Amino acid sequence: MSNKPRTGLAVAGLSLGTALNPLNSSMIAVALVVLRADFGLDVATVTWVITSFYLASAAGQPLMGRLADRFGPRRMFMLGMGTVAVTCALAPFSPNFALLCVDRAVMALGTATAYPSAVVMIGAIAQRAGTESSRPLGRIQMANTSAAAVGPVAGGLLVGQVGWEALFLVNVPLALAALFIVRKVAPADGVRERGSLAQLVKDSDIPGIAGFVGSLLLVMMALLDVAPGYRWWMLGAGTAIAALFVWRELRFNPPFLDLRLLGRNRPLMLVYLGFAVFSSVYYFVFFGLPQLLQEAGGYDPALVGLLMLPLAATSVLATPWAVRAMGKFGVRRVLIAGVVLLTLVAALMWLLTGSLAIPLVLALTTLMGIPYGTVGIATNQGMFLSVRPQERGVAAGIYQTCRYVGAITATVLIGVFAGGGVDQASWGLMVIAMLVLSAVAFGVTLLWRQRAA
Structure with missing residues (x-):
C-alpha cells in the first residue's frame, strides 16, 4: 500500500476514535427521560450519567496524554479503544444506575486516550505523507464537530428504536474499527521508556x-x-x-506536569488561555441559545435541534478553509481573523433580544459556526507548534481540558445571569458577557507568537 492511502486510512482511524468522546457526550442527552423511567430516578440524580462522563473526560485527557508521551501513542490509543469496546459491551447489563455511571466514567477514560494519542501520532503521519500537520488535524477536528452535531439525532433514533442500551452498544463496532485501523496502518511507536515495573511506577x-x-x-x-x-x-x-x-x-x-517548562513556554500558555476564553463564548451560544428558544420563544425541542445544526455544519465547512488560509497567511493571522469574527457574531446575538424569528436564528447559528471552525483549528495548530514532539500528548490533553473549563465557565455564568430561566432580558446580559470575553480572547490572540524552533 502506498503512503497516501495509508496516511488517509490512518487519519480516518484516528478521527473515528477521537469522535467517540463528543459523540457520547451529546448522544446521552436524549436518553435521560428513558433512564429516569427505567431506574426510577429524579431529575437531579439522572444527570450524573452526564456529569460522570464530563468529569472523567476533563481529568483524564492530560493523564492519558502523559501516558501516550511515555509509553507510545499507538499503544495507548489501542488500549483506550479496547477499553471502550469492553465497557460498552457490558454497560447494558448494569444492574443499577450507580454502576452505569461508573461504566460511563470508564468509557470516558477510554475515549480520552484518543485525542492526545492522535495529536502525538499526527507528527509522524504528516512527515510520512510530506504534508503540513494542520491538514490531518483539520480532518480530526471536522470529525469531532460532526460527531457532536449528529449525536442528538443519532441518539434519538437509537433510543427510539432499541432503547438506551443501544447508546452503549453502538460504540463497540466503532471502537473496534478504530483500533484495528490504527493497529494496521498507523506509525509504530518509537523507543519509549523501559525498565522495571517498580522503577516505572516510581518515576510516574x-x-x-x-x-x-x-x-x-x-x-x-x-x-x-x-x-x-x-x-x-x-x-x-x-x-x-x-x-x-x-x-x-x-x-x-x-x-507529571513540568510547571517550570509550562511557565517558560509563553506561546503555549497563551494558546490555553485563549482557547478556554473562546470556548466560554461558544458554549454561551451552544448551551444558552437552545434554552432561550424553548423558554422565551416557545419552540419545540426538535425544532430547536434543527435550528442549531447550521452551527456545526458551517464549522465543518470553515475548517478546511482555515487550514488553507494558515498555509498562506500563517496561524496568527487566521487566529486573529477568527476572534474578530467571533466578536462580530457575538455582537449580532443582541438582535435576539428583540426577535426570535426562525430566519434570524438560522442566520446567527450559521455565522457562529465560522469562527468556531476557524479558531478551533488555528488554536489546535498553535498548540501543536508550541511544544516539542515528546510533550505533545500531555499538551493536547490539557488543551482539551481547556475546552471543558470554557464550557463550565459558560454554564456557571448562564446560571448567574438566568437563574429563573433564560429570557430575552437575561440573554442581553449574556451577550454583554460574550463581548467582554471576546475582547479578552482578542487581547490574548494579539500577544501570541509562534514559538521559535
Missing part, C-alpha cells in the same frame, strides 16, 4: 497525578454544584490540593 509521579486529578475534579464539581451544600467545602479542598500539587511538581523529577 503517582502523588502528582493524584493531586492533579483530585484538585481538578473537586473544583469542577464545586463549579457545577453537583453536591448542593458542599460547594464551598469542595472548592476549598480543591484549591488546597492544587497548592500542594504545585509545591510537589516544582520539587519532583521527573514531574
